[in-house]
Amino acid sequence: MTTTAPPAGDRTGPPDERLLHTSPWRKLLGRPELGSVVGAAAVFLFFSIVADTFLRTSSLSTVLYAASTIGIMAVPVALLMIGGEFDLSAGVLVTSSALVSSMFSYQMTANVWVGALVSLLVTLAIGAFNGVMLVRTGLPSFIITLGTFLMLTGLNLGLTKLISGTVSTRTVADMEGFPAAKKVFASFTVGGVDVKTTILWWIGLVAVATWILLRTRFGNWIFAVGGGAGAARAVGVPVARTKILLYTGVAFCAWISGQHLLFSFDVVQSGEGVGNELIYIIAAVIGGCLITGGYGSAIGSAVGAFIFGMTSKGIVYAEWNPDWFKFFLGAMLLLATLLNAWVRKRAEATA
Numbered sequence: 001m002t003t004t005a006p007p008a009g010d011r012t013g014p015p016d017e018r019l020l021h022t023s024p025w026r027k028l029l030g031r032p033e034l035g036s037v038v039g040a041a042a043v044f045l046f047f048s049i050v051a052d053t054f055l056r057t058s059s060l061s062t063v064l065y066a067a068s069t070i071g072i073m074a075v076p077v078a079l080l081m082i083g084g085e086f087d088l089s090a091g092v093l094v095t096s097s098a099l100v101s102s103m104f105s106y107q108m109t110a111n112v113w114v115g116a117l118v119s120l121l122v123t124l125a126i127g128a129f130n131g132v133m134l135v136r137t138g139l140p141s142f143i144i145t146l147g148t149f150l151m152l153t154g155l156n157l158g159l160t161k162l163i164s165g166t167v168s169t170r171t172v173a174d175m176e177g178f179p180a181a182k183k184v185f186a187s188f189t190v191g192g193v194d195v196k197t198t199i200l201w202w203i204g205l206v207a208v209a210t211w212i213l214l215r216t217r218f219g220n221w222i223f224a225v226g227g228g229a230g231a232a233r234a235v236g237v238p239v240a241r242t243k244i245l246l247y248t249g250v251a252f253c254a255w256i257s258g259q260h261l262l263f264s265f266d267v268v269q270s271g272e273g274v275g276n277e278l279i280y281i282i283a284a285v286i287g288g289c290l291i292t293g294g295y296g297s298a299i300g301s302a303v304g305a306f307i308f309g310m311t312s313k314g315i316v317y318a319e320w321n322p323d324w325f326k327f328f329l330g331a332m333l334l335l336a337t338l339l340n341a342w343v344r345k346r347a348e349a350t351a
Helices: 024-029 034-050 057-082 090-108 112-137 141-164 178-185 197-215 217-227 229-234 239-265 276-286 298-317 322-350
Strands: 187-190 193-196
Touching: 034 298, 034 322, 057 090, 057 193, 057 197, 057 217, 057 239, 057 276, 057 298, 090 112, 090 141, 090 239, 090 276, 112 141, 112 178, 112 239, 178 187, 178 197, 178 239, 193 197, 197 217, 197 239, 197 298, 217 229, 217 239, 229 239, 276 298, 298 322
Parallel strands: none
Antiparallel strands: 187 193
16 A cells, blocks of 8 residues: 655645744743843832932942842853752852952962962862762752852851951952952942943853853753753753853852952951852842743843842832841842742733
8 A cells, every 4th residue: 555645735734833933022022031121120110219319320330239249140140040950159159269369369479360360260160069069969959059058168267267367368458460450350440430340240241141042052052951951961962061061150250259359348258158149049030040940041130130239229228227128128029029920921821
């Protein structure tokens, strides 16, 4: 018995979805950062009404600076969450990076750039350690990075007291290279205006991360690994390498934040950074990243950091009782997250 294939023009069935035309409106509704943009607009409008000084140029500049210090870390944390993993050591790693740079410069050399280079190598090694331990042991990232968090917390305090005799490092403000390093990592002046360098680092990192996610093979690997590591591995995605690189990316941004911490204040307190890892995760979640992985964007993490910056500084400009600071902060973040989730559900239902 023979069969004859139907002519191409007579074939029936569902059309190939790759050939379907998608309107710009439907593409907009499908963007993960849509809900966070609506939430940011709501928070901005709220503080514009309740705080008279919120819309001043100096106030908005302060809000932007506060957002940038969070956003620098929220970007790699968002990419890591899209890849399906967490890093609970990110906050303490920032302090560790600053401590290594400060103490190595002070004790071993007279040039802060040498300490910054050594700190970069040490910080990248810690990030790679997290990634290698994750893929080698198969343990959840929560356990791996919680262990790193505790070890770094102890090392930061123990080594700082052992070397300097106190809980803080010695000042490096009078060392060679400090003025140039301060311009690169902290701030510089242009035409009498003080420019915070973290804002430039933040914009650059968001642009690079967005390009990686949307225009490179590695970006496809991140979404694939977060959507399902087993399926991704079956189609040839290097799952282990992708996750190790993501943790190394978190470490690199921790190094940038750590150098900003050191060259902004000249000294570093060993106990800083504890709890900041939750802020970075919150910014990524508000920005549209799913905790289950496989969905999110770098731009969304930037919007999430901006919401956090507006909330933390808006409370101050509204002159509310500081005793209620954490309550108002939590309530504003919760409302922004709920609004984000509601907009996303409406968008998915419409699409």
